Amino acid sequence: MARTIAKLSAQKLWKVFGPRPQSVLRSDWRDKSRAEVQEATGHVIALRDVSFDVAQGEVFVVMGLSGSGKSTLVRCLLRLIEPSEGQVVVDGQDITKYSRRKLMNFRRKKAGMVFQRFALMPHRTVMDNVAWGLEIQGQSRRTRLERTHEMLRVVGLEGWAQNYPHELSGGMQQRVGLARALAADPEMLLMDEPFSALDPMIRREMQDELIRLQERMKKTIVFITHDLDEALKLGDRIAIMRDGAIIQVGTPEDIVSAPFDEYVGEFTKDVRKVEVLPVRFIMKPPKTRVYDWQGPRVALREMRQEEEDVAFVVDKEERFLGILAREAAARAAEGGDATSVAQLLETAPIAFSADDSLQWMLARVMDYNWRLETIPVVDAEGKLVGEVHRTVIRDLAKDALEVRVGVQARRSTTV
Amino acid sequence: MARASQLQVSGNGARSRAAAWLEATEQGYLQYPFGLIRAVVRLPKWVWLVVVALVVGSVVSFGAAADVPKGLSVGPTVSRAVDNGVDWMVVKWDPVFRAINTNLLRHFLLPLENWLLGLPWWLVAGVVTFVSYRMAGLAFSLLSAAMMMALAAFGLFDLAMTTLAIVLVSTALAVILGVPTGIAMAKNTRIDGVIRPALDLMQTMPSFVYLIPVMMLFGLGKVPAIIAVVVYAVAPIVRLTSLGIRQVDGSVIEAARAFGATSTQVLIKVQLPLAMPTIMAGLNQTIMMALAMVVVASMIGAKGLGVEVLNGIARLEVGRGLLGGIGIVIMAVILDRITQGLARSQLSKRAT
Numbered sequence: 001m002a003r004t005i006a007k008l009s010a011q012k013l014w015k016v017f018g019p020r021p022q023s024v025l026r027s028d029w030r031d032k033s034r035a036e037v038q039e040a041t042g043h044v045i046a047l048r049d050v051s052f053d054v055a056q057g058e059v060f061v062v063m064g065l066s067g068s069g070k071s072t073l074v075r076c077l078l079r080l081i082e083p084s085e086g087q088v089v090v091d092g093q094d095i096t097k098y099s100r101r102k103l104m105n106f107r108r109k110k111a112g113m114v115f116q117r118f119a120l121m122p123h124r125t126v127m128d129n130v131a132w133g134l135e136i137q138g139q140s141r142r143t144r145l146e147r148t149h150e151m152l153r154v155v156g157l158e159g160w161a162q163n164y165p166h167e168l169s170g171g172m173q174q175r176v177g178l179a180r181a182l183a184a185d186p187e188m189l190l191m192d193e194p195f196s197a198l199d200p201m202i203r204r205e206m207q208d209e210l211i212r213l214q215e216r217m218k219k220t221i222v223f224i225t226h227d228l229d230e231a232l233k234l235g236d237r238i239a240i241m242r243d244g245a246i247i248q249v250g251t252p253e254d255i256v257s258a259p260f261d262e263y264v265g266e267f268t269k270d271v272r273k274v275e276v277l278p279v280r281f282i283m284k285p286p287k288t289r290v291y292d293w294q295g296p297r298v299a300l301r302e303m304r305q306e307e308e309d310v311a312f313v314v315d316k317e318e319r320f321l322g323i324l325a326r327e328a329a330a331r332a333a334e335g336g337d338a339t340s341v342a343q344l345l346e347t348a349p350i351a352f353s354a355d356d357s358l359q360w361m362l363a364r365v366m367d368y369n370w371r372l373e374t375i376p377v378v379d380a381e382g383k384l385v386g387e388v389h390r391t392v393i394r395d396l397a398k399d400a401l402e403v404r405v406g407v408q409a410r411r412s413t414t415v
Numbered sequence: 416m417a418r419a420s421q422l423q424v425s426g427n428g429a430r431s432r433a434a435a436w437l438e439a440t441e442q443g444y445l446q447y448p449f450g451l452i453r454a455v456v457r458l459p460k461w462v463w464l465v466v467v468a469l470v471v472g473s474v475v476s477f478g479a480a481a482d483v484p485k486g487l488s489v490g491p492t493v494s495r496a497v498d499n500g501v502d503w504m505v506v507k508w509d510p511v512f513r514a515i516n517t518n519l520l521r522h523f524l525l526p527l528e529n530w531l532l533g534l535p536w537w538l539v540a541g542v543v544t545f546v547s548y549r550m551a552g553l554a555f556s557l558l559s560a561a562m563m564m565a566l567a568a569f570g571l572f573d574l575a576m577t578t579l580a581i582v583l584v585s586t587a588l589a590v591i592l593g594v595p596t597g598i599a600m601a602k603n604t605r606i607d608g609v610i611r612p613a614l615d616l617m618q619t620m621p622s623f624v625y626l627i628p629v630m631m632l633f634g635l636g637k638v639p640a641i642i643a644v645v646v647y648a649v650a651p652i653v654r655l656t657s658l659g660i661r662q663v664d665g666s667v668i669e670a671a672r673a674f675g676a677t678s679t680q681v682l683i684k685v686q687l688p689l690a691m692p693t694i695m696a697g698l699n700q701t702i703m704m705a706l707a708m709v710v711v712a713s714m715i716g717a718k719g720l721g722v723e724v725l726n727g728i729a730r731l732e733v734g735r736g737l738l739g740g741i742g743i744v745i746m747a748v749i750l751d752r753i754t755q756g757l758a759r760s761q762l763s764k765r766a767t
Contacts, residue, residue: 136674
């Protein structure tokens with residue numbers, strides 16, 4: 001995959017906690033396991049040779065269980081915890097070499113952070129919390145006021161500006177946390193398990209909200225979580241951490257369909273693929289595609305060849321226009337009164353978008369009467385990119401049901 | 416025991432667990448006296464060593480060897496050295512102490528005292544009542560109105576104002592010295608390690624011990640009294656400032672830093688405001704201790720209610736002493752409740 005130059009990149013990051021980290025890093029202990037090192041020297045290797053690149057506008061999710069070093073990692077990116085070794089490069093500049101002053105400036109302008117337990121200041125109003133970043137930059141009161149109100153509108157908290165954090169629910173508090181992180185309009189967002197402390201319904205709501213915001217903002221986001229579902233839902237790419245090291249980086253599909261090892265597989269085995277994978281993952285290339293300027297005879301031949309009753313019609317830019325039924329094409333070919341497919345096509349009764357989740361797809365075919373054996377799939381620009389056959393959907397639905405029954409069966413035995 | 420645990424493992428459900436518990440306690444009751452004896456026998460060996468040593472020491476007669484050898488005592492040498500040191504300071508540093516003395520007196524204490532004494536008594540009583548009402552509610556404001564009346568009726572009003580002036584100046588000095596010290600202690604463990612024992616010393620050392628040297632350095636009068644009061648009363652505000660700052664939620668400080676705040680900004684905008692309720696509790700204790708010390712300090716020239724108490728004792732005028740004492744109590748009660756209200760109002764802004 002061609003990737004633009006990284007916005008943020010971690011290069012061989014190490015962090016060792018203990019009285020003399022360098023003594024561990026400059027010896028054979030470096031290659032020993034975390035448990036061995038801790039047993040023998042009392043030092044904890046929190047990050048082990050962590051490297052990754054995050055592209056501009058990408059949501060990069062770091063996933064791992066507690067103690068895997070993911071929180072340490074995100075703090076190292078801002079030097080809230082100083083890495084013991086390695087570099088953090090943002091826009092081509094190594095921030096581990098920054099002076100105190102430059103570091104402050106970096107934190108003020110380039111990055112906003114959202115915390116797991118919200119970490120709002122209890123003695124300041126919602127407004128003053130959101131304005132924190134601007135206030136310490138020395139922005140005028142007027143700018144702060146305007147910007148704060150704008151941010152509160154973005155996160156849907158207008159009218160709460162003068163309240164104190166403790167008067168807000170957890171979900172609302174985290175909205176304040178998000179508004180605070182966005183207030184200085186940073187290019188990067190670092191989110192340390194921002195939704196873990198919320199109950200499941202609010203959590204889902206916040207995830208959707210973040211997706212909605214991100215479509216507009218296109219920030220570069222590093223998102224920490226221990227929740228695979230969350231990772232799969234939000235991440236453009238996911239890094240999985242164990243014992244301080246990254247063991248797999250990939251797209252959500254990569255992680256679910258090809259887990260790197262048993263450890264990753266253990267996470268993903270309970271994931272219902274329909275919830276995670278997009279339609280793109282199961283679609284086939286379209287078999288009967290005809291262009292709108294072609295004649296009915298060409299279309300008919302195509303359909304006969306593929307033994308299909310319907311052809312998908314596209315324009316010269318591959319944009320999906322509609323369907324052409326075999327009878328219609330046959331009639332036109334005999335009568336000879338239509339000169340091109342364009343005059344014969346009808347709108348498709350159903351079509352999927354390649355980025356829809358399989359679950360969404362299944363929900364939609366519930367009401368569908370199967371006039372089409374294969375359903376066309378289009379991408380975000382409306383181009384025909386594939387098709388899904390009825391039998392594939394049927395198998396998928398069966399799978400999905402079985403997984404659900406399986407999970408329930410396992411639950412009932414443990415109770 | 417074995418059977419009980421077996422029951423616990425094999426049984427499932429509350430019923431058999433209860434049975435197992437019963438079994439275990441039954442055995443426990445039976446074992447009770449033996450259990451106690453076993454506990455005593457199992458005391459660590461060093462405890463037995465101490466017991467044996469004490470028993471031997473009280474039974475066997477050691478004769479002259481029981482006394483501390485005379486030659487060992489360095490007490491007189493040390494105390495002579497301190498005497499010489501103080502003498503030297505009295506002579507050599509006299510201008511410094513004189514300057515402190517006159518400046519403190521001329522610029523702070525006397526103006527404040529004169530201003531307080533110049534105010535009409537009913538105005539002072541009214542203000543105190545109103546502030547009590549705002550800080551501690553209606554019931555207490557009525558009580559404090561009554562207490563102010565009592566002060567006036569006993570003819571102690573002017574004396575109370577003099578005492579108040581001393582308490583206020585000493586408290587202000589204690590805050591000016593104590594809060595920065597507390598902050599330094601919270602931020603630096605080494606400073607904490609030095610100041611903490613010093614505070615213990617200042618609080619446990621009998622106050623008369625430093626009344627004398629203070630008097631020698633500053634002479635008789637109000638300023639040495641204030642110095643003595645500050646030495647005695649500064650400890651709580653230092654301790655509680657340090658405690659309050661260290662108690663501030665680390666995640667909030669981290670968040671503040673994550674947005675690029677300097678440590679000064681974190682201190683002024685996050686740590687101090689969040690520590691304020693605790694610092695106010697320290698202020699409350701400091702004021703209380705200052706009031707207590709002002710009586711003792713009247714021996715070296717602090718005027719006010721303390722003198723009444725002192726004279727009452729000296730002349731065996733029990734009634735006079737008692738009235739002075741009541742005056743002190745009244746001031747203590749009012750100042751205590753008002754500063755407590757101050758601490759509470761800091762807290763109420765951000766419940767939980």
